[in-house]
Amino acid sequence: MPAVQETVExxxxxxxxxxxxxxxxxxxxxxxxxxxxxxTVRFISAKKNEPAWMLEWRLxxxxxxxxxxEPTWARVNYPKIDYQDIYYYAAPKxxxxxxxxxxxxxxxxxxxxxxxxxxxxxxxxxxxxxxxGGEPSANRKIAVDAVFDSVSVATTFQKxxxxxxxxxxxxxxxxxxxxxxxxxxxxxxxxxxDNYFATLNSAVFSDGSFVxxxxxxxxxxxxxxxxxxxxxxTGQFERTLIIxxxxxxxxxLEGCTAPQRDENQLxxxxxxxxxxxxxxxxxxxxxxxxxxxxxxxxxxxNFVTKRGDCRGKNSKISWTQVETGSAITWKYPSCIxxxxxxxxxxxxxxxxxxxxxxxxxxxxxHLGKNTSxxxxxxxxxxxxSQNTYRGLVSAHRKATGARNYTACDSLLIGDKCGxxxxxxxxxxxxxxxxxxxxxxxxxxxxxxxxxxxxxxxxEEAVGLVVNGFVKDVLQQLPMEFAVEAQKLxxxxxxxxxx
Amino acid sequence: xxxxxKTETGRAVGDGFALVRDRLPGGGKIADLRREAFEAYERxxxxxxxxxxxxxTDLRALMREVLPLAPRPDAAALSRAAAATKPQLIGGxxxxxxxxxxxxxxxxDLGNLEKGLTIRPLRELLDAGDSALSTQAFAFDNSNPMIAxxxxxxxxxxxxxxxDGTVLAQPLQIIHVASGGAPAxxxxxxxxxxxxxxxxxxxxxxxxxxVATAYQTYNALVVxxxxxxxxxxxxxxxxxxxxxxxxxxxxxxxxxxxxxTFGLTSGAGVSRYQMTVTFAGEGSRVETNGVNLLNGKQxxxxxxxxxxxxxxxxxxxxxxxxxxxxxxxxxxxxxxxxPDAQKTDAKxxxxxxxxxxEAEADNKPELEIFADDVTCGxxxxxGALDESLLFYLRARGLPEKExxxxxxxxxxxxxxxxxxxxxxxxxxxxxxxxxLEARV
Numbered sequence: 053m054p055a056v057q058e059t060v061e062x063x064x065x066x067x068x069x070x071x072x073x074x075x076x077x078x079x080x081x082x083x084x085x086x087x088x089x090x091x092t093v094r095f096i097s098a099k100k101n102e103p104a105w106m107l108e109w110r111l112x113x114x115x116x117x118x119x120x121x122e123p124t125w126a127r128v129n130y131p132k133i134d135y136q137d138i139y140y141y142a143a144p145k146x147x148x149x150x151x152x153x154x155x156x157x158x159x160x161x162x163x164x165x166x167x168x169x170x171x172x173x174x175x176x177x178x179x180x181x182x183x184x185g186g187e188p189s190a191n192r193k194i195a196v197d198a199v200f201d202s203v204s205v206a207t208t209f210q211k212x213x214x215x216x217x218x219x220x221x222x223x224x225x226x227x228x229x230x231x232x233x234x235x236x237x238x239x240x241x242x243x244x245x246d247n248y249f250a251t252l253n254s255a256v257f258s259d260g261s262f263v264x265x266x267x268x269x270x271x272x273x274x275x276x277x278x279x280x281x282x283x284x285x286t287g288q289f290e291r292t293l294i295i296x297x298x299x300x301x302x303x304x305l306e307g308c309t310a311p312q313r314d315e316n317q318l319x320x321x322x323x324x325x326x327x328x329x330x331x332x333x334x335x336x337x338x339x340x341x342x343x344x345x346x347x348x349x350x351x352x353x354n355f356v357t358k359r360g361d362c363r364g365k366n367s368k369i370s371w372t373q374v375e376t377g378s379a380i381t382w383k384y385p386s387c388i389x390x391x392x393x394x395x396x397x398x399x400x401x402x403x404x405x406x407x408x409x410x411x412x413x414x415x416x417x418h419l420g421k422n423t424s425x426x427x428x429x430x431x432x433x434x435x436x437s438q439n440t441y442r443g444l445v446s447a448h449r450k451a452t453g454a455r456n457y458t459a460c461d462s463l464l465i466g467d468k469c470g471x472x473x474x475x476x477x478x479x480x481x482x483x484x485x486x487x488x489x490x491x492x493x494x495x496x497x498x499x500x501x502x503x504x505x506x507x508x509x510x511e512e513a514v515g516l517v518v519n520g521f522v523k524d525v526l527q528q529l530p531m532e533f534a535v536e537a538q539k540l541x542x543x544x545x546x547x548x549x550x
Numbered sequence: 551x552x553x554x555x556k557t558e559t560g561r562a563v564g565d566g567f568a569l570v571r572d573r574l575p576g577g578g579k580i581a582d583l584r585r586e587a588f589e590a591y592e593r594x595x596x597x598x599x600x601x602x603x604x605x606x607t608d609l610r611a612l613m614r615e616v617l618p619l620a621p622r623p624d625a626a627a628l629s630r631a632a633a634a635t636k637p638q639l640i641g642g643x644x645x646x647x648x649x650x651x652x653x654x655x656x657x658x659d660l661g662n663l664e665k666g667l668t669i670r671p672l673r674e675l676l677d678a679g680d681s682a683l684s685t686q687a688f689a690f691d692n693s694n695p696m697i698a699x700x701x702x703x704x705x706x707x708x709x710x711x712x713x714d715g716t717v718l719a720q721p722l723q724i725i726h727v728a729s730g731g732a733p734a735x736x737x738x739x740x741x742x743x744x745x746x747x748x749x750x751x752x753x754x755x756x757x758x759x760x761v762a763t764a765y766q767t768y769n770a771l772v773v774x775x776x777x778x779x780x781x782x783x784x785x786x787x788x789x790x791x792x793x794x795x796x797x798x799x800x801x802x803x804x805x806x807x808x809x810x811t812f813g814l815t816s817g818a819g820v821s822r823y824q825m826t827v828t829f830a831g832e833g834s835r836v837e838t839n840g841v842n843l844l845n846g847k848q849x850x851x852x853x854x855x856x857x858x859x860x861x862x863x864x865x866x867x868x869x870x871x872x873x874x875x876x877x878x879x880x881x882x883x884x885x886x887x888x889p890d891a892q893k894t895d896a897k898x899x900x901x902x903x904x905x906x907x908e909a910e911a912d913n914k915p916e917l918e919i920f921a922d923d924v925t926c927g928x929x930x931x932x933g934a935l936d937e938s939l940l941f942y943l944r945a946r947g948l949p950e951k952e953x954x955x956x957x958x959x960x961x962x963x964x965x966x967x968x969x970x971x972x973x974x975x976x977x978x979x980x981x982x983x984x985x986l987e988a989r990v
Contacts, residue, residue, distance in 0.1 A: 464919065464921075477912070479902065486931060487930070488930040
């Protein structure tokens with residue numbers, strides 16, 4: 053079918069060109085010397101005015117990293133990363149000490165405006181209509197922490213959150229202002245020795261968000277962090293730590309974009325979540341890093357360690373992710389179900405196009421009694437991409453009554469891509485009940501025919517089927533992100549009919 | 551004890567080869583292939599858990615001893631072997647017996663071969679010099695270290711050819727018996743070649759004399775199925791409970807061929823069954839069913855690799871495990887659909903039943919899809935016996951163990967029922983029954 057193939061190729065080219073966030077902000081920045089050594093670690097720590105214990109923690113991680121080797125088990129191929137050819141710290145040069153949002157470099161403000169991220173304390177994100185009848189209600193507000201390259205440039209609604217007792221600030225500030233909390237929880241979910249990329253992050257992380265929700269508090273608004281890589285040859289290594297104390301609730305959103313460049317840039321983040329007794333954390337991500345061009349040149353290498361610890365009884369952690377960006381995604385948001393009756397959820401849509409490679413999934417580790425987990429994963433592969441779901445469900449000896457349900461489906465669009473499923477199901481307790489199902493298929497011709505017969509165009513019909521296919525996941529996203537995600541999905545799949 | 555070495559097992563295996571290489575049958579090309587295979591093994595060493603394929607079966611931990619090659623069975627060994635096979639006789643089949651890895655003509659039935667059927671011991675074939683057939687028997691993939699080791703060490707086996715258009719009425723049975731001399735290792739390699747439009751049924755049995763303990767058996771079977779041919783394959787593992795059984799089978803199918811297989815593992819302390827099926831012609835179909843019935847400290851690993859290399863083929867994999875005491879059942883299934891293998895229809899289902907709190911089941915049903923017009927699915931479940939069903943049966947007066955037995959029987963019955971040959975199905979049912987009765 054040469055004609056159809058041509059259409060696919062043409063549309064796919066438009067597709068990659070459609071990356072809307074590929075612009076670059078011209079701004080002077082303050083960088084660490086290129087390369088990685090103990091001095092780099094000391095430089096970052098000094099820049100952040102960190103206490104001695106923090107520097108020691110970083111150095112220990114760095115020394116361990118030197119002894120580790122890069123993992124190769126994932127289904128991703130990339131040229132060897134030269135860790136000495138990266139800037140580990142880049143921050144916009146501050147003009148003076150900032151006392152209000154108006155003093156932020158207007159270039160940066162403009163950048164966020166372009167991205168649709170409100171740094172002024174506006175109530176709602178772009179694209180969401182206020183509810184009929186006027187003023188947006190309080191619970192529709194979103195507090196934003198904006199991370200630009202290696203530093204947090206603004207955090208909104210801090211005062212209002214403080215009133216509720218919620219701490220939401222850049223982690224570099226938290227290290228100085230709340231050392232007791234940071235020391236207690238940092239590295240307690242993802243230890244410095246966890247894996248190659250997490251260890252690297254522990255040594256050189258520069259900023260990220262810190263959230264602490266005190267006992268019994270329901271966080272009054274959605275919290276969100278927006279990550280932007282801007283500088284050339286720079287890696288972004290952010291660290292997020294969220295602690296939901298007994299009986300609290302917090303919903304956190306994360307978004308990411310980067311300029312369009314021919315070089316590959318490294319992003320190695322660590323996210324740690326801790327949920328104590330009866331607490332709940334909902335963590336949503338819309339990942340839209342620059343995916344590279346139609347030839348597979350450029351794009352972000354996204355090697356991320358995300359893990360939640362349901363430490364208390366009846367706690368709950370829910371991960372939702374919409375993955376459309378990055379040249380390479382290596383990411384497995386996991387739940388350690390330690391507390392009795394705790395539960396974990398993982399909802400994911402991963403869409404790959406062009407030459408993208410996705411190896412993503414989750415781990416549900418059942419340790420406590422009567423723990424439950426649910427995994428819904430949808431992978432859509434188009435173009436020449438490879439999309440892998442890799443997931444582990446395990447029940448340990450004492451995890452009596454563990455329950456898991458997994459459904460992972462893949463959809464292939466075109467015959468040059470690949471969709472793979474690698475589940476690991478390990479049960480060491482007889483009362484564990486695990487169910488796993490997966491299917492791989494292309495969009496059924498019968499279904500398409502049915503839609504077209506009723507007057508939809510081919511593209512509309514595909515859109516309808518795909519949206520139905522990913523609906524389970526989209527429903528889990530907070531309202532503000534659901535709108536954004538719908539847009540992302542239509543970008544990635546437009547014209548993919550073949 | 552005749553033990554060559556302890557713990558440093560990987561190393562000791564190599565020493566073992568050096569010790570016996572001059573006594574192994576086959577010169578010329580076969581000697582070269584053996585050396586290549588051995589070098590491949592030496593490069594990889596004994597597989598361990600950091601090798602993805604062996605994640606759940608760590609031979610460095612499980613294999614504590616390397617045993618010397620079993621000696622040729624003497625008269626006493628042959629009579630112990632004969633006694634061991636007697637209770638396992640299946641009516642109406644042609645028996646081919648390998649005692650301690652050596653073909654035993656006196657226990658085998660080679661008379662009145664049907665027209666189009668040829669059976670020869672591997673050793674005889676190798677002693678006759680190089681041939682296309684002997685090369686085919688050794689043309690196994692050496693990337694798997696245990697297959698490579700088998701290639702280096704194989705002493706004997708059975709070579710079966712079924713000519714084009716020959717459909718065998720009588721099933722064939724290859725019996726691997728450990729006669730129970732001093733603990734030893736045995737290596738066999740067999741070949742089955744089915745021509746176009748041919749048909750055959752093969753049952754492989756692994757058993758041991760009462761006195762046999764702590765032996766190791768390594769077997770490989772190469773099967774090529776011609777266009778439009780049919781092959782039914784049943785495998786029963788009833789090795790001694792402290793024995794070690796590593797068996798590999800490599801099947802390739804022509805066009806419009808049909809292969810159906812069933813495996814039941816209830817014996818052996820540590821076992822691994824690795825199966826590779828390659829579709830080489832369009833329109834073929836494969837059904838694989840397997841059951842593990844494990845107790846004590848048994849460890850049984852079934853690793854299946856289904857290679858859909860061409861379009862329009864179908865495969866079904868159904869695997870069930872019943873795991874009691876401290877046993878561990880492993881299932882790794884991998885379906886790969888190559889880029890041009892459109893219209894592939896592949897399904898894989900694995901279910902595990904855990905009967906004790908210390909039992910373990912590990913499942914890894916993997917899909918690797920490179921073509922878009924396909925239907926592939928896999929499923930995995932793990933759980934205990936259904937409480938409400940147990941209650942129902944007990945409320946009707948059945949003792950607990952019997953109620954459990956009934957439910958287990960139903961669980962494995964669905965897989966056993968897939969065996970087409972009546973006599974073989976009865977044998978499998980009886981084997982499962984024995985396991986259940988021992989439990990009550």
